[in-house]
C-alpha cells in the first residue's frame with residue numbers, strides 16, 4: 553500500500569466521507585503552505601491575479617489557516633490593486649463561472665480525482681470493504697455515486713442506520729419522550745447534511 557492508498561484506507565475509519573475529508577484537507581494544506589511559503593512566489597502571485605484570488609469558500613478557508621494575517625495582508629494588498637474578477641469555482645465535478653480558475657479549487661479537483669480512483673480500485677478487496685463496513689465513515693452521496701456499486705451497497709446500509717437515528721431524534725422531540733437523554737442521534741442531522749452535500753470547504757476535514 554503506497555502513501556496515497558494508506559491515507560485513503562485510514563480515512564475509512566473516522567466519521568464523515570473519506571473522499572471529502574481528504575480533498576478538503578488537500579485544499580487546506582495547499583492554502584496553509586501558500587501562506588507560509590508561496591505568497592511571494594511570482595508564479596503563484598500571477599495565477600492569483602489572473603483569477604482575482606480564490607472562490608469565496610476557499611478565500612474564507614484561507615483566513616482559517618494558522619497565522620494567516622501576514623500572508624493574507626500581502627495577498628489582499630496585491631489583489632486590491634488589480635481590477636475585479638470572479639474566479640471560476642469547482643463544485644460537484646463542475647466548473648462554475650468564466651474567469652481563471654480558483655487555484656485552490658484546481659488543487660482540490662486533482663486531489664479528488666486521485667482519491668476517487670483509489671476508492672474505485674480497491675472496492676472489490678475484502679480488507680477495504682471490511683474497513684469501510686466497521687469504520688464510522690460514510691461516503692457522501694456525490695462520492696458514493698462515483699465510487700462504484702461495490703461501495704454503494706455498504707453505503708446504503710450505513711444510510712439506513714443514519715435514517716434510524718434521525719427517526720429516533722424525531723421521536724424524542726415528542727413531549728412524551730423528551731425526558732429521555734439524547735444519544736448519538738443528537739447530531740445525526742449534521743451527518744445527514746454531510747451525506748447529502750459533502751463536507752463544506754470550510755471544514756478542513758482532519
Ligand SMILES: [Zn+2]
Pocket residue numbers: 569570571572573691692693694695750751
Ligand atoms: Zn464526499
Ligand SMILES: [Zn+2]
Pocket residue numbers: 606607608609610641642654655656657658
Ligand atoms: Zn476554490
